[in-house]
Amino acid sequence: MQKITPCLWFDFNAEEAVAHYTGIFQRSKILQVSHYGDAMPAHKGKVLTILFELEGQRFLALNGGPHFRFTEAISLSVDCADQQEVDRLWTQLGEGGAPSQCGWLKDKFGLSWQIVPSVVQRMMQDPDPVRVERVMGAILKMHKLDIAALQAAYDEAPAGT
Numbered sequence: 001m002q003k004i005t006p007c008l009w010f011d012f013n014a015e016e017a018v019a020h021y022t023g024i025f026q027r028s029k030i031l032q033v034s035h036y037g038d039a040m041p042a043h044k045g046k047v048l049t050i051l052f053e054l055e056g057q058r059f060l061a062l063n064g065g066p067h068f069r070f071t072e073a074i075s076l077s078v079d080c081a082d083q084q085e086v087d088r089l090w091t092q093l094g095e096g097g098a099p100s101q102c103g104w105l106k107d108k109f110g111l112s113w114q115i116v117p118s119v120v121q122r123m124m125q126d127p128d129p130v131r132v133e134r135v136m137g138a139i140l141k142m143h144k145l146d147i148a149a150l151q152a153a154y155d156e157a158p159a160g161t
Contacts, residue, residue: 007060018118075112103145
């Protein structure tokens with residue numbers, strides 16, 4: 001069992017959000033659902049929490065109401081194997097939401113996601129700071145990350161060679 005589970009606060013649309021997320025990620029499942037009881041008579045019988053899993057990571061969705069909203073201070077970063085996965089997740093998670101720069105987007109529930117190709121980690125750890133700077137410069141100009149453009153920035157020959 002996972003020791004720390006992120007709890008995501010939704011405005012009474014946790015079921016819709018969980019169905020959306022589990023429909024996008026292939027390795028996903030709903031593990032447990034709890035309901036409001038007598039302590040909250042106005043919501044008695046409605047879904048309180050949903051424990052679910054996406055790609056091996058557990059989350060708890062809470063139907064907490066309109067009191068709190070998501071901010072970019074917390075985001076879910078998704079490691080993508082290739083451009084096809086980047087494109088698919090960018091489209092599906094971004095539907096009804098808003099794109100941002102550097103591979104970030106906000107979904108229709110207000111939750112922020114980072115859709116990042118695996119190759120970025122390798123590029124950003126290169127011992128050559130000039131290469132890293134070129135890649136970072138390219139990332140800063142993008143919304144959805146483009147692996148071919150990042151690779152071109154990474155491979156760019158230094159001026160005067």
